[in-house]
Amino acid sequence: MKLNDAASRLEALGNPTRLRIYRTLVRAGGPGLAVGKLQARLSIPASTLSHHLKTLMIVGLVSQEREATTLICRANYPVMQGLLEFLIAECCIDADCTSSGAVGTAA
Amino acid sequence: MKLNDAASRLEALGNPTRLRIYRTLVRAGGPGLAVGKLQARLSIPASTLSHHLKTLMIVGLVSQEREATTLICRANYPVMQGLLEFLIAECCIDADCTSSGAVGTAA
DNA sequence: TCCATCCTTCCGGCTTCATCGAAATTGTGG
């Protein structure tokens, strides 16, 4: 993952409303959640929710699939996995930190 | 970690310039890096760098310590660790996803 | 065809952010 991709994804998650949306989808797991269900559960105006979902889709963190009249949203786990790996990659390669409780040692 | 704290930290990392700064510090590890060294290494104007470092400090991702005439910056690993844990916490608790290659299963 | 439902796009207003040069400040060593 390139730095700019990672930054875009982190920025997408940096908005409290979007982070709430995303975590709700993460909790929902494989079955996902319809847009309408999300709206009801989070009490967010439909247009606002749609904006945020679009943002999350563009950066690849969320995917959608139509099922009859409703749109099912799902968290894209591999992308999140890649993002986490990017954040801890190359930790301390410029210095010895094997005993300093650094991030990489706990993952 | 509360949702708003996590969002603030993700937002801080969401700017490409700040992410570059942060990753440079992560790579530097325990010894850290002086502000001036960072500036030279990343070719960022001093005022811009200072602005971004302040942002990273406010959310707790970076800490500073004076050493003679220079200020040493370090990545705050425990905070990053908490952020990663927050992101994968409660994955799929609303559904069974033990075999779907979800994030939590790989960490 | 017509309708009800679900969701998205358009639009407007407001707020916040990113950037960087110049000036001010702070701390060190002599």
Place this chain on the structure above:
DNA sequence: CCACAATTTCGATGAAGCCGGAAGGATGGA
């Protein structure tokens, strides 16, 4: 106490984001 070097604050400007009501598709059933 002074001079120097490192870093921060100030100020301005342009760009981008957040939000939500109203209007506009799209989908499936009667």
